[in-house]
Amino acid sequence: MIVQTALLIGLVLFSVLAILLRDLLKSAISLAAASLLLGIVFFRMNAPYAGVFEISVVAGLITVLFILTIALTKAGDEVRESRAVNWVFPLFFVAFIIIDALVMKGLLRKIPALASGAETGTFGDVLWKGRTFDLVGQIAVILAGVFAVLALFRKRDKHD
């Protein structure tokens, strides 16, 4: 329980750092560290497949994409941020944490969630048989992403 809580605190800290840090590269690396911690939390919750996806795809691939974008837009780095961020963010965040701690316990009894009950089969059974339609959706989303990137980086025709 203590390790789990420490991991979750680390996750929130790295995520907040990713938003607060001025340097984009440090932000991206902070986000990757947060993903890594989230992956470990998933492993500890007996969800190895989600953990592997989180670590390999989110901490790996998405970080690479972010760093690539930062490298390609290096000169546009200096965006003037409002000064209020430095004190508004911590103020509101701490206020929210206090409200969260007070309210969440009461909310737990009222939130409807999936019914408890032992599951049968393996992850593969649930993914391929139970949620087949999700897979169709995933394929559609990947294709949409590929076509969107292709369309965005299309070379202009000569007569344009």
Add this chain to the structure above:
Amino acid sequence: MTNTWYFTLFFAAALVFAGILGLLLRRNLIKLFIAIEVVAKGISLLLLGTGFAKDNILVAQTLVVTFIVVEVSLVATALALIINIYRQTKSLDIRQLSRLKG
């Protein structure tokens, strides 16, 4: 079990709120997208934490895997858009986009 669920929901809500605050306060396009990623992390944690607490970890895992796939597509498309915006405006400032016409 309820205690674990409480902690997970507590931290998931904190992540989502941090992301939303980032979206409201930041002006750099890449920073805004990092904030969206933080919100996405909160949602993943929420899904899996609830599945773990309610003994439905397999369904929760499939949902998280689907969510991660959607997230990757979103990131690829959005970062391509950001690079194109940068080529047009030579800046990553979100306020430059308010001058677009058509």
